[in-house]
Amino acid sequence: MSTDTLAGGARAGSFDLDRPWQLHPQVSVRPERFGALLYHFGTRRLSFLKSPALLTVVKTLGDAPSAREACRRAGLAQAELPAYATALQTLASSQMIRPREDA
Amino acid sequence: MTQASTTLPLVEQFQYGLDAPICLTWELTYACNLSCVHCLSSSGRRDPRELTTAECRAVIDELERMQVFYVNIGGGEPTVRPDFWDLVDYATAHRVGVKFSTNGIKITPERAESLAASDYVDVQISLDGATAEVNDKIRGPGSYATALRAMGNLAQAGFTGFKISVVVTRQNAGQLDDFMAIAERFGAQLRLTRLRPSGRGADVWDELHPTASQQRQLYDWLVARGEQVLTGDSFFHLAGYGDPLPGLNLCGAGRVVCLIDPVGDVYACPFAIHENFLAGNVRGPGGFAAVWRDSELFAGLRRPQTGGACQSCSAYDSCRGGCMAAKFFTGLPLDGPDPECVKGHGERALAAVGGAPVPRPFGNHSHRSRPVPVTIGRRPAGPGPVRHRPDRACDENPLAGFRP
Amino acid sequence: MSERAATVDVIEAPVFESTVEEPELAEAELLVEEVSIDGMCGVY
Numbered sequence: 001m002s003t004d005t006l007a008g009g010a011r012a013g014s015f016d017l018d019r020p021w022q023l024h025p026q027v028s029v030r031p032e033r034f035g036a037l038l039y040h041f042g043t044r045r046l047s048f049l050k051s052p053a054l055l056t057v058v059k060t061l062g063d064a065p066s067a068r069e070a071c072r073r074a075g076l077a078q079a080e081l082p083a084y085a086t087a088l089q090t091l092a093s094s095q096m097i098r099p100r101e102d103a
Numbered sequence: 104m105t106q107a108s109t110t111l112p113l114v115e116q117f118q119y120g121l122d123a124p125i126c127l128t129w130e131l132t133y134a135c136n137l138s139c140v141h142c143l144s145s146s147g148r149r150d151p152r153e154l155t156t157a158e159c160r161a162v163i164d165e166l167e168r169m170q171v172f173y174v175n176i177g178g179g180e181p182t183v184r185p186d187f188w189d190l191v192d193y194a195t196a197h198r199v200g201v202k203f204s205t206n207g208i209k210i211t212p213e214r215a216e217s218l219a220a221s222d223y224v225d226v227q228i229s230l231d232g233a234t235a236e237v238n239d240k241i242r243g244p245g246s247y248a249t250a251l252r253a254m255g256n257l258a259q260a261g262f263t264g265f266k267i268s269v270v271v272t273r274q275n276a277g278q279l280d281d282f283m284a285i286a287e288r289f290g291a292q293l294r295l296t297r298l299r300p301s302g303r304g305a306d307v308w309d310e311l312h313p314t315a316s317q318q319r320q321l322y323d324w325l326v327a328r329g330e331q332v333l334t335g336d337s338f339f340h341l342a343g344y345g346d347p348l349p350g351l352n353l354c355g356a357g358r359v360v361c362l363i364d365p366v367g368d369v370y371a372c373p374f375a376i377h378e379n380f381l382a383g384n385v386r387g388p389g390g391f392a393a394v395w396r397d398s399e400l401f402a403g404l405r406r407p408q409t410g411g412a413c414q415s416c417s418a419y420d421s422c423r424g425g426c427m428a429a430k431f432f433t434g435l436p437l438d439g440p441d442p443e444c445v446k447g448h449g450e451r452a453l454a455a456v457g458g459a460p461v462p463r464p465f466g467n468h469s470h471r472s473r474p475v476p477v478t479i480g481r482r483p484a485g486p487g488p489v490r491h492r493p494d495r496a497c498d499e500n501p502l503a504g505f506r507p
Numbered sequence: 508m509s510e511r512a513a514t515v516d517v518i519e520a521p522v523f524e525s526t527v528e529e530p531e532l533a534e535a536e537l538l539v540e541e542v543s544i545d546g547m548c549g550v551y
Contacts, residue, residue, distance in 0.1 A: 028198065030123075030170045034116045037125065039172040039544065041200055041223055046125065046172070048540045050116070087538035094541055128550050143551070175550045200544075204551060268551070296551060336548035350546035360549035372549035426548075 015089035017068040020100040021061045027096050031055060038096050045094050054087055061097060120358045120405035123169035123395065128177060128373045129363045131187065133468035135179040136208050139242045141270060141311065143374055145302040146179035147470035153365040156186040162363065165391045166199045173200035182209035195223040202227055204268065206246060207253025215260035227266035228253055233281035237274050254289040263290040266333065270298050276317040279324050294333035300432040301374045303469065305461060318443060340425035343418030343445040353423055357404035369394045371404060374428035377464040411438025418446060434461040
């Protein structure tokens with residue numbers, strides 16, 4: 001696992017904020033008061049997103065050119081990126097989100 | 104504009120309830136080919152009021168609208184319903200994942216092939232002994248063979264990762280490694296769950312619940328295996344020993360889970376089948392959704408729970424006072440210790456209850472003329488239903504001969 | 508806990524000297540928690 005600092009100083013394991021991502025097609029998203037529940041029908045894992053902003057990021061990942069851009073559009077400040085990158089890395093590790101291959 | 108939301112621990116996020124369950128147990132029928140001594144739903148005989156196929160589909164439609172992620176279909180033995188396989192297909196076609204809990208009676212090689220090819224269907228085989236000798240004392244003669252045959256058929260069909268679910272008892276607590284070996288042999292995942300004094304379990308709980316020493320060994324064994332062994336979060340009361348086991352570690356009843364029973368009654372959880380925990384019925388005007396969202400019972404469960412007598416205990420933050428159903432059916436107050444409290448407070452509380460009568464549900468679908476598999480049978484003192492009293496075999500009324 | 512930037516200017520974020528992972532993120536501040544769907548009590 002790379003621990004290098006990423007562009008912009010968002011250090012969070014090896015999550016690449018600068019590439020396009022998407023929600024895994026087998027994931028069901030259920031908004032909640034505290035954020036959201038994500039259930040992966042393939043892995044049968046459940047993720048609790050404890051931030052409404054994180055839900056926004058996750059829902060807009062597929063339409064944004066990069067995860068960083070999705071974060072920006074969700075109104076996140078630069079200094080919040082490390083925490084959100086960590087969160088996104090967790091979701092990537094459990095296959096809730098996956099890299100998007102753009103044409 | 105954005106602020107970090109309060110990132111409360113999950114326990115605090117959920118204790119106020121959700122707009123829909125995350126998952127739930129749905130008992131499709133009270134009919135069963137077995138008469139397990141500890142059956143939490145006192146199953147055996149079908150109830151004449153059970154939901155029709157159309158009513159079941161309507162429930163599934165609701166679960167889909169509510170985005171319930173998955174349903175554990177049980178019973179009784181759910182596969183004895185003629186429409187069972189259609190309902191499973193209907194659920195998965197409507198974005199509701201299914202795990203069904205079975206004694207294996209209908210898992211033929213052909214059925215196993217079909218299941219192996221199904222997405223979003225998981226199978227759970229019940230087993231309560233790593234040997235026929237131990238298992239059949241609980242589940243009846245031949246039940247071990249039936250279960251193993253089903254497991255073999257699933258493995259043969261390439262269905263890996265099905266669940267083998269064990270209720271831990273005094274009699275099988277020494278067989279944990281053997282259960283693990285059986286799971287490995289069939290490419291299955293082992294699941295250990297807690298014996299509760301629910302249904303027929305009330306009659307055998309004194310004899311069958313693990314000793315304090317076995318409970319400690321079980322905890323250590325589970326901690327060593329982490330996520331490799333499932334528990335359905337049923338041992339959250341053991342968190343008082345130290346590190347919590349994997350899972351939410353809280354009572355989900357009425358908050359994240361509930362039970363729908365064969366006649367459409369909605370209970371807080373499958374271990375709490377009793378009028379005190381009855382929230383409503385899916386046949387009501389607003390269906391299941393209205394019961395989940397509006398019932399008085401669930402509103403009460405979703406209010407912050409005080410620890411009561413447990414408040415001052417150092418373990419309370421971990422164990423949250425244990426299992427509501429375990430307390431209720433052993434006659435303990437809900438705002439006091441769990442009967443199997445790791446600090447021993449439960450034992451003392453039970454001694455105070457003594458031989459006083461314990462709460463019993465009104466309904467009982469046990470087979471009437473079936474011989475009981477074991478001679479475990481010291482009934483709790485006090486009035487209560489006389490179980491297994493032979494009545495007319497053709498009596499349709501599940502309450503025949505019943506005296507509350 | 509990290510402070511939020513008051514403006515939208517890109518600010519040179521601090522370079523972390525420490526080699527341990529994310530020292531400032533305590534348990535309760537994790538934005539994502541995961542559990543198995545089997546991790547809910549009340550499902551047998």
